[in-house]
Amino acid sequence: MNSKEIREGFLKYFETKGHLRLKSFSLVPQDPTLLFTAAGMVPLKSYFLGEEIPPSRRITTVQKCVRTNDIENVGNTPRHHTFFEMLGNFSIGDYFKEEAIAFAMEFILDFLKLPKERLWVTIYKDDLETKEIWKKHGIPEERIIPLGEEDNFWMMGPVGPCGPCSEIYYDRGAINEKEEHELPGSSERRFLEFWSLVFTQYDRQIDGTLKPLPRKNIDTGMGLERITSIIEGVDSDFETDLFMPIIEHIEKLSGVSYKNSDRSIRAMRAIADHARAVTFLIADHVIPSNEKRGYVLRRLIRRAMLFGRSINLTEPFLYKLSETVSNLMGDIYPEVKEDLSYIQSVLKEEETKFNTTLKDGLYYLDNVIEDYKKKGEKEIPGDVVFYLYDTLGVPVEITELALKEVGFTYNKERFEELLESQREKARASFKGSEAFLERVSFGAVKNAVGSVEFVGYETLETVATLKSIIVDGNIVNSATDTDGILVFDKTPFYAEKGGQVGDTGIIKGENFEFEVYDTQAPVEGLTVHIGKLNGSTKVGDIASLSVDALRRQAIKRAHTSTHILQAVLRKHFGENIMQQGSEVKDDEFRFDFNFQGTFEPEELFRIEKEINEIVLKNKKVNVHVMPFNKAKEFGALAFFEEKYGDVVRVIEVEGVSKELCGGTHVSNTGEIGLVVLMQPKTVASGIKRIEGLTGLKAYDFLTNKRKLITVLENSLKTQEDKLVSKSEEIQSKVKELEKELANLKSKLLEGVIRNLEETLKFKGTPIYVYDFKEGTLNDLRKAYDLSKKYLKEGSVIFTSKFNGTSFILVGSLDDKLSSLEILEMIKEVVSLKGGGNERIAQGSFDGIIEIEKVINILGG
Incomplete structure (x- = not known):
């Protein structure tokens, strides 16, 4: 049995037990508090918290995961990975411990055909119920190991859903006397943990007490890499069919055998692991950057x-x-x-x-x-x-x-x-506990008020009932003259999503006016209005909600423009062009897309012209609501791994583009008026960004350009058609003057170096110290080169200051003194930033480097 058979067998088995099979979700989670999808339950969290209704109470997945908290171990052990696959079965308020353990035992014994006598389990020490269930399924008491909270009690955060867990181990047999006395949890050689069953049954309170959950859940995870190593009978995950083809490719590329040495084993394990991780991360639209x-x-x-x-x-x-x-x-x-x-x-x-x-x-x-x-x-x-x-x-x-x-x-x-x-x-990493608590509070709001109906596609004004008020993170029944958050049973305000910013506007009640600064959707189905309250309001008040209509229309112009831009880019450069991110504001947008090679300026003008031709043709923009499968047949593009429902919204610019999109759009392209594009920027390896303006902002941009041309005409005393030639003429003169200045500067430097006198001796070697006042670090390097020509022996210490930053260079002329050592001595007195080697060292400092202090350090 190979890994593919295990993966598919697991999913099919749980389908026979009434579980809905879902495909793996993206490695980039919808939850903003998390860096990556690190476990099978992560994409299902909103179901477990009651924020969304699950498509089934029983779900099974094989989820691709990335964890990097112990990256330094990858390559050094047989089982640490950054990318791995987690096989899971989940119960959302349906079955509990009895069925979960029964399913696990049946799959292990009947499908995987592992011998029962090799199975051990760990349980939470106080979970006697689970112990009895395992005994009932044939695991003797001596192979049921009770452990403490650190090992066998699962928590999502300091408060909230939690519960005991039970882990299943495979006994690979003792190979020495020490291992004869080991128990599960003490090492990974003899006892290999391969399946964890989590029983979420409590809600931990702020005071630490465990309140029983009204609806209990099951969350399990079995590592495909580990179970494959057991089934294939190998000592390391890396020697399974999941990794060996990659390792064989590494052997071929390097000409080195995998088991040539401990060094080659360690290297090829790490490379094979990372090759999988980087391939999947890029496929999920992560790009290399510094953040x-x-x-x-x-x-x-x-x-x-x-x-x-x-x-x-x-x-x-x-x-x-x-x-x-x-x-x-x-x-x-x-x-x-x-x-x-x-x-x-x-x-x-x-x-x-x-x-x-x-x-x-x-x-x-x-x-x-x-x-x-x-x-x-x-x-x-x-x-x-x-x-x-x-x-x-x-x-x-x-x-x-x-x-x-x-x-x-x-x-x-x-x-x-x-x-x-x-x-x-x-070393930054997401630590989601605090943000998760905020999610739980918004989850509680949604549970209390229900889903908020969005009516903003049809109207920009509505009358609604106030359902919840949040001030300083607390849910309150009333509020007066304060910043806060209001939640209504319905709203025309669009919450920020898919790159489109949230709406602003005014909400008016009998005794208050609320200025909406922003609109967000912290959990699915819950729209919250963030702003400033003037007057007094309470839960149950009736109010009129009005979106800023001019701003919404400007946002619609920009959003539809991004769809047209994407279509034109794909037409010019091929259908492999994919959106990598976007931001849509009122009459301005940015659009990130994958692109290799050089983007010529003339190409941008051609694209801009084609977009504006589409705008002027007044193409109709249609909105279609249809089943997801029908949308794909219709040819609608979906670029990101979102949790699409059964019914989706498709935006069609007739004859131009079709995209799945929940945002707001113009009804015909003529409403856009005008589109102006800025030159593309490179934002990461293989990723370009085009920023654009629409409507009145595009007009203002062009007007300012015309004003600038007028200013240049007056300043240069020439006409518009001669501005380029006049500019070239001035640049030529500037270059000549710069050349003359460089020659004068070089002669000045040479004169200074020729006349340098020894400042002091250090360890019997002459030291020349000089402050050049104004000058760049490059000027100091030129002075050092001249010193080697005219001074022959000793060391130099040169300083200068340029644009508020002081520079220092230490250079040896005869290799008798260590420049790095001298710089280190200077650092003890001056808080420099820099380094170097024995011959030349350099640094910078946001302040003034006092020459006298430098001389005193060296004993002068």
């Missing part, structure tokens, strides 16, 4: 590349492995097959860019390591690691891994002092 999800993706790519260097893979290779991942898993997850060319282009570009950084940075680090080996030391300064990170762009974890490979460490405390705010950025 949040993009940073995690970039870190995985770079970590895999560093491991690759240890097995002779010095050129980009992950993009090649992504094809093997696609071949292995594309029939289960079509996105990695359909988007393969895009995935490979993003990977190759990111690998190529980082390869240069990696080569430069590791060359520098190798030299530092050699220097410290000669000194007989195995700890390098934190300043060196920071220099690699801050100046050369090498992430600290890459440096740590490289140092670990040669048995070196570094001064981490010093590094963290220097890192300051950047350290926060590099």
